[in-house]
Amino acid sequence: MSEDFAIKINQMHKWYGDFHVLRDINLEVKKGEIIVVCGPSGSGKSTLIRCINRLEEHQQGDIIVDGIELTNDVKKIDEVRREVGMCFQHFNLFPHLTILENCTLAPIWVRGTPKAEAEEIAMGFLEKVKIPEQAAKYPGQLSGGQQQRVAIARSLCMKPRIMLFDEPTSALDPEMIKEVLDVMTDLANEGMTMICVTHEMGFAKQVADRVIFMDAGQIIEENVPTEFFDNPQNERTKLFLSQILH
């Protein structure tokens, strides 16, 4: 049943203490599908995608990632995390390691890849995100856009089948947004399964298969991009779109 789905979320609920942050989430993501998640701040977008690699724990319902159900079983969590890459709003590169070491760390220590091979793979991905010449530098010496591209390369070095992006461009200066979106677009065109929390509507129109709108912990609306933008159904979606598109 889970064969053709990369991610399947079924009647999932999550609370922070008493606060019901995610309510009855149902979502199926096919392999190779690109999903864009948008919605007002505090609506639970980050929490939702962080549940997918168990950075947050859900309390009710099922999440099945790549055929593995997320439970308290640490082995399964590790298995899922190996297959799911994640990019954060603030990059979260390791400041004490060089760019190359950032990229080879997980392959070497999690997958047991020999160092030389890991470095070769890492250089390949750094070329793909167009910064191989920065390999020997430290994250603190790079611009925001470059750091985010390194963060993407670092995730890709684990050869994940699914990539999660949590507002990857919202901490960036405008002129750097495009360089990151270009990398993400390339990735989408190569058939990566992706869930992106982003308010970059141009990106959503261009590459998304579906756009999901969240508000107050619920999925309010879900549609293909053309319909979603041109013909929103829900009042709250209309309000939100009018605010961010003018």
Add this chain to the structure above:
Amino acid sequence: MSEQTRDYVLGEHPELPAPDQRSGFVKWAMENLFSSIGNSVVTIVGLYILYLVIPPFIQWAIIDSVVLGAESRRECQAINPDGACWAFIYRRWDQFVYGFYPAPERWRVNLSFVFVAIIIAIALVEKLRAIKGAIWVALALVAACAILIVGGMFGLDRVPTNKFGGFMLTLIIGLTGIFASLPIGIVLALSRLSSLPIFSIFATIFIEFIRGVPLITLLFIASTLLSYFLPPGTNFDLLVRVLIMVTLFSAAYLAEVIRGGLAAIPRGQYEAADALGLSYWKSMRLIILPQALKISIPGIVSSFIGLFKDTTLVLIIGLLDPLGIGQAAIADVKWIALSNELYVFIALFFFVFCFSMSRYSLYLERKLHTGHKR
């Protein structure tokens, strides 16, 4: 130069030489010591005080001092009554270094000093540490030092620990404390922050107990009280008990310093490590601890310096560290009451070690600096 700057075409700036950043002593002094009237007054008063203190000290300690050719205080005074009588230190040198370690066996201590130097080099020099098996060499050397100094094995005579003394004893207590307390401190800090209550409660109680009790009290516990708890007849060496107490004491302080460093690591670092699939121990070892320890270096080194100086407290429970040796020595009629010489000498010894540690910590901080955090 002015021609160079005038000739440029708009949009094509010539490369200008960087401004002169050298500064001579005069310029530095003008900017830092004489920048205002108040500043100048303070500088002059300061210089005057130095003038009052330093020349007489040099006169006493170096120019008028007696090192050789005197067998007692009286002979010193016969040679030069105004100078320091370093002959006292010179004649008692072996005791200051080895305590009452039997003279024919002192080569064992000397060899251990060489081993200790190698161990410290392995611990501090990255190139040596990177060599495969370096850690095992270091551990083997630690064992070798212990066997050499204590003996009772491999045909070496057993030397009872109450013969240990002097700098040798300071180094045994100080270095054991430093090397043993760091890993224990790290484990305590991680336990205190653990989400498992057994670990955090145990670590918190332990740390707060040790920090709430003066080291002297712990040393008294080690020397007297422990014998009540131990089964009668067990001969648990006093020095070993002291080493354990000093290590635990230092570990409790280190744990708090390291906990501060851990608290400064942004949550995003933990999350990125988790998201990449690193296990708890791997993410601690590879991501979190290297950064937390780096932030904690000044605090860790302060702790070590404090520990090193606190080793002098063992004289209160009857161990003969340099201060104990010295106090016994100046009670000797031959060298009676040479306390100035004694304390200057011991101060110098501790200063050299503690100042080196402090400089090394600055060097390490600079070396580990990898650009600005965002």
